[in-house]
Amino acid sequence: MATKAVRAKKLKVAIRGPGKTAIKLTVNGETHELLIEPRRTLLNALRKDLGLTGTKKACDEGTCGTCTVLLEGKPIYACMALAIECDGKSVETIESLSKDGQLHPIQRAFIAEDALQCGFCTPGQIMSVKALLDENPNPTLDDVKRVLSGNLCRCGAYPKLFQAALRAADLVRTGR
Amino acid sequence: MPKVIKTKTEFEGHVFEEYVVVEGEGLSAWEPQAPLKFVGQKTPRIDGPERVTGRALYTFDVQLPGMLYGKILRSPHPHAKIKKLDTRRAAKLPGVRAVLSYKNTPKISFRQGQTFVFDEIVRYVGDEVACVIADDEEIAEDALELIEVEYELLPFVLDPEEALQPHAPKVQLSGNLLNGKPDLYERGDLDQGFAQAGVIVEGAFKTQCALHNCMETHGSVALWEGDSLTIWDSTQHIFGVRAAAAQLLGLPLNKVRVIKKYMGGGFGSKNGLGKYTVIAALGAKMTGRPVKIMLDRHEENLAAGNRPAxxxxxxxxxxxxxxxxxxxxxxxxxxxxxxxxxxxxxxxxxxxxxxxxxxxxxxxxxxxxxxxxxxxxxxxxxxxxxxxxxxxxxxxxxxxxxxxxxxxxxxxxxxxxxxxxxxxxxxxxxxxxxxxxxxxxxxxxxxxxxxxxxxxxxxxxxxxxxxxxxxxxxxxxxxNGSPPAYALVKLNPDGTATVISGTQDIGTGTKTVLAQVAAEELDFPIEKISVEIGDTQLGPYAPLSAGSMTVASVGPAVRVAAHDARQQLLDIAAQVLEVPRESLTICDGLLSSSAIKEPVAVKDVLEKLENFMIIGRGAREPNPExxxxxxxxxxxxxxxxxxxxxxxxxxxxxxxxxxxxxxxxxxxxxxxxxxxxxxxxxxxxxxxxxxxxxxxxxxxxxxxxxxxxxxxxxxxxxxxxxxxxxxxxxxxxxxxxxxxxxxxxxxxxxxxxxxxxxxxxxxxxxxxxxxxxxxxx
CATH class of the missing domain: 3.30.365.10 (Aldehyde oxidase/xanthine dehydrogenase, molybdopterin binding domain)
Structure with missing residues (x-):
């Protein structure tokens, strides 16, 4: 039988806030002064206020890892941090990796192993691998899997991601 | 001269008959053991560097000067009639530029008349009710809260088996069974077949509803320049979106351009025009500014399609x-x-x-x-x-x-x-x-x-x-792939080549494969080949990237186009170098002939022609009958x-x-x-x-x-x-x-x-x- 219609209660929320706030954000070594609403996430600040669209948004609620960046060298989901929380701190994004037109070894490893398909979650994965290798230049396959378990990939590039991370570790270690 | 032929094409279990135009020389397939230089090689993606540096431009990344953002109000009810819709409070919120609904937009029939872009009946939780266009997403979201809607709730049905019962609520006026009858296929004599059987097994199998969850959600950016509309769309079919958008908005085809450079997955869910695209175009028209609508993850999982149970x-x-x-x-x-x-x-x-x-x-x-x-x-x-x-x-x-x-x-x-x-x-x-x-x-x-x-x-x-x-x-x-699918191969004066086709890469590596095919046929180094796809204004038609058909449809057209370009190059080179055409060969982008001592670079021939550009044309041949x-x-x-x-x-x-x-x-x-x-x-x-x-x-x-x-x-x-x-x-x-x-x-x-x-x-x-x-x- 068909179910009877029911009415769902709608939550009424009053909307107000302190208005725009000035912060200083150091992104990829460059310090920016921004005037932003307190509710602006780091992700939106990077993408909209600084035009750094390399960091992607896929869920905006901390469930997929697509927007992974490094805050003070540690990987975070940029959608889960307010930009004002990052005032005075340093952020590293995918745009920081290639220098003088030269790809970073992690980026080269991703291309060589075809560790991407649509590529939308790739910047976040590369930043996760970067954080891993900064900490542990000699990771095992299990280390790699654990670190990447916070980065969803709907195309299913996982096997190649693992290979790419290990290859990248090798490239970094041997200074290639 | 173009030839028009009638051909049968199969797409995802459905067979169609259509007319297609075939041009260019019919080529037979390479022999199985033919020595090939590029085809069959593990070539890394030629667009890999863009993808790993964050420079690849997805629809989600398009930011235009003056661009506004749209957010869609969706039905909280599975079946209801909108009795009252009051958008005045929302419209007054600072930063809100327009609120669109059935009240102030043309009634545009959608999905073959099953609904309208803004319908007064909503038929599932997530159905589109209205859209706020504002300076930023946060403002638009605030404004959604201020829209007052009064719904008359209607009885609803969620289960397909229940929906087939005689007194089930009607989701569609024509009835709940698509086309009013089941899809039937029969061959032989079933009863006789079971009578002949020594063993019979049977069972009821259930499969769930699955969600695509493409990492890039569905969405579009719409920009009007005069009466011309440009749409950036995360789509698997730029030409399909162009045709549908032109039809729904009453525009000629040459006034609609659809662009999709990179996309974050589709898996079939981005095969056609979405309501968000039409709404973005209407909103952009209304405000005189470009409008971007990207679904959020929750909307994506309500309104962007699914694999049905x-x-x-x-x-x-x-x-x-x-x-x-x-x-x-x-x-x-x-x-x-x-x-x-x-x-x-x-x-x-x-x-x-x-x-x-x-x-x-x-x-x-x-x-x-x-x-x-x-x-x-x-x-x-x-x-x-x-x-x-x-x-x-x-x-x-x-x-x-x-x-x-x-x-x-x-x-x-x-x-x-x-x-x-x-x-x-x-x-x-x-x-x-x-x-x-x-x-x-x-x-x-x-x-x-x-x-x-x-x-x-x-x-x-x-x-x-x-x-x-x-x-x-x-x-x-x-x-199997099929026509119609077309491609161009341009040879530039510096000896590089550009492959052009209105296809799209949904993440499979289309550009790389097409470059390999062109390099093989031209016998140019693959570094000399670039591939331009994903723009209706640039490329000739190619089909949707679905049905596992892109390489098998567009690839052969690229080969024919490359062959055509190569023939033209040989014709021209023979005259420029003053050697018999038959004596000329191309290898690794160099022209050789028994009549000349040293091989000559393609560049050295083409540069003599004052920027003449060779354009090879190719079409996908019909499928065998x-x-x-x-x-x-x-x-x-x-x-x-x-x-x-x-x-x-x-x-x-x-x-x-x-x-x-x-x-x-x-x-x-x-x-x-x-x-x-x-x-x-x-x-x-x-x-x-x-x-x-x-x-x-x-x-x-x-x-x-x-x-x-x-x-x-x-x-x-x-x-x-x-x-x-x-x-x-x-x-x-x-x-x-x-x-x-x-x-x-x-x-x-x-x-x-x-x-x-x-x-x-x-x-x-x-x-x-x-x-x-x-x-x-």
Whole structure:
């Protein structure tokens, strides 16, 4: 039988806030002064206020890892941090990796192993691998899997991601 | 001179007849052993650097000067009539530029008249009600809260079987059964077939509703320049979006341009025009500024399509030696609120095995839930799960090895048309897969003899708590590609070449494969080739990137275009160099002739022509009339089942597929692995859950809709049959995007049945179902 219609209660929320706030954000070594609403996430600040669209948004609620960046060298989901929380701190994004037109070894490893398909979650994965290798230049396959378990990939590039991370570790270690 | 021909094309289980224009020289496929320089090489993606640096521009990244953002108000009710809609408070919020609804926009019919872009009736939780256009997303979201809507609630129905009952609420005025009748297919005499059978097996199989969850959500950016509209869209079909947008907005085709440079996945859900695109265009018109609408993750999981749930009643009759005599399938498919294109769940039952007496009947049923869309091998993934599960039961009942049973019913003839297959590498795939997996060495085969319902084997090395099982399943799918598909190859004065086509790369590596084809035909270094796709203003028509058809449709057109360009180059070079044309050859981008001492670079010839540009044109040739081109494959699964928790761990998948010639083994391997991993999620953990009382999707997010993660990935081993199919097209290729997802769930289900000795006939195979099944044991 068909179910009877029911009415769902709608939550009424009053909307107000302190208005725009000035912060200083150091992104990829460059310090920016921004005037932003307190509710602006780091992700939106990077993408909209600084035009750094390399960091992607896929869920905006901390469930997929697509927007992974490094805050003070540690990987975070940029959608889960307010930009004002990052005032005075340093952020590293995918745009920081290639220098003088030269790809970073992690980026080269991703291309060589075809560790991407649509590529939308790739910047976040590369930043996760970067954080891993900064900490542990000699990771095992299990280390790699654990670190990447916070980065969803709907195309299913996982096997190649693992290979790419290990290859990248090798490239970094041997200074290639 | 262009030639017009009539041709039949098959797309995802549906056959169409159409006129196509063919131009350029007909080329025959390369010989299987032909020495090829670029085709068959593991070429890394030529657009890899853009993708790994974050420079690749997705629709989501488009930011135009003055751009506004749109957010859509969606129905909280599964079925209702909008009685009152008051947008005044929302419109007054600072930063809000427009509020669109049925009140202030033209009534635009959508989905073949099943709804309007803004409808006064909403038919599922998530249906579009209004849209706020504002300076930023946060403001637009605030404004949505201020829109007051009064709904008259209507009775609703969520379950397809219930929706077919006589007094069920009507989702669509025309009735809840799509087209008013089931899709029926019959051959032979079913009753006679069952009468001839020595053994009959039957079962009801259920598959869940699965969500695509492309990492880039659906969305568009619309920009008006005068009366010309440019749309950036995350789409699998730029020309389809152009045609539909032009029609709905009443614009001539030359005033609509659709661009898609990069996209974050589609999997079938981005095959057509979305309401958000039309709304963005209307909003941009109304405000005089560009408008961007990207769905958020929750909207994506309500309104952007799904793989529909199915219920399949399947019955197979066979002789005692395993020969099939009859196959009957009754399937119901929950279409959601709108559907113009039903997936073909009966395809595998009709095609995969030799059987003279077959009947399939499919009811595609409207319900008050989010509408279905194509999802990687639509229908065939679902249908294969049922068919291959029941074939496994038949093998068990007859005490025949599952592979032997399948070989017993092998067919070289496409039973739908009576035509032979152009090539069918399934027998070889079985042989190679059996070896690769060690099928004959698994405990399964020896212990199967006389095993019947005897206790399954303990998982070796896993302890008593675990049981190990082995299973396999086969796959058939079109993947033939077809005309119309066109390409241009331009030779620039500096000796570089540009391939142009209105196709799109949805993440498979299309650009790289097309560059390989062009480099091969031109005999230019691949570094000299660039590929421009994803822009209706730039390229000639190419079909949607779906149905595993991109390489097999566009690739041959690129080859013809490159051939045409090469011929023109030889004509020109012979005159410039003053040598006989027949004496000229091209190798690695250098022109050689017995009449000249040193080879000459293409650049040195073309630069003499004052910026003349050679333009080669190519069209995809028609498909052969006398054979059927299909793809085939087999997958084997090894699982360990935890009898205490019910957890199924897939330890190993072995796959062998036949998709004709392999152009790029590297990007192809990504397709195979990715397909298997999506199949794994479908088998074990993915499922949209809708609350029965309210029609609300309760797990429309990436936390509670469970996708496979890095920690869930089994060992994946695969091989390709890699036999060129010379009848298929001038490259000898068949598609590969969809085939690898088709048999995975069935192979896993068969392995689970082998492990625990009980058949689980409902996906996904979650712990509760395993524990329940173990109690039955």
């Amino acid at each position: 199915t219920v399949q009643h399947l019955k197979i009759g066979a002789k005692h030696d395993g020969t099939l005599t009859a196959l009957e399938l009754r399937a119901s498919v929950g279409a959601g609120a709108f559907c113009t294109w039903p997936p073909s769940v009966g395809g595998p039952a009709r095609q995969l095995y030799l059987c003279p007496n077959v009947k399939t009947e499919q009811h595609t049923v409207f319900t008050n839930t989010g509408p279905l869309s194509a999802f990687r091998a639509p229908g065939y993934v679902e249908g294969t799960f049922a068919l291959e599960s029941l074939m496994d039961e038949l093998a068990r009942k007859l005490d025949i090895d599952p592979i032997e049973l399948r070989l017993k019913n092998y067919t070289e003839i496409d039973q739908m048309t009576g035509r032979p297959y152009s090539t069918k590498g399934l027998r070889e795939a079985y042989e190679r897969g059996t070896k690769l997996f060690g099928w004959d060495l698994t405990p399964r085969s020896p212990s199967l003899k006389g095993r019947g319902g005897s206790p399954p084997t303990l998982g070796e090395g896993l302890g008593e708590r675990f049981r190990r099982g082995f299973g396999m399943a086969s796959q058939i799918w079109s993947g 006398d054979v059927t081109v299909n793809t085939f494959g087999v997958q084997f699964a090894e699982v360990a089942v935890d009898t205490e928790t019910g957890e199924v761990k897939v330890e190993r998948i072995v796959a062998v597929h036949d998709s004709g010639r392999v152009i790029n083994p590297l990007t192809l391997s990504s397709q195979i692995e990715g397909g298997i991993i999506q199949g794994l999620g479908y088998a074990l953990c993915e499922q949209r859950v809708v609350d029965k009382a309210t029609g609300v999707v309760i797990n429309g997010n990436l936390e509670n809709y469970k996708l496979p993660t890095a920690l869930d990935i089994p060992e994946i081993v695969f091989e390709m049959v890699d036999q060129p199919d010379p009848r298929a097209n001038n490259l000898g290729v068949k598609g590969v995007g969809e085939p690898p997802i088709i048999p995975t769930a069935a192979a896993i289900a068969n392995a689970v049945a082998d492990a625990i000795g009980v058949r689980i006939s409902e996906l996904p195979i979650t712990r509760d179902k395993v524990l329940k099944a173990l109690k039955k044991e």
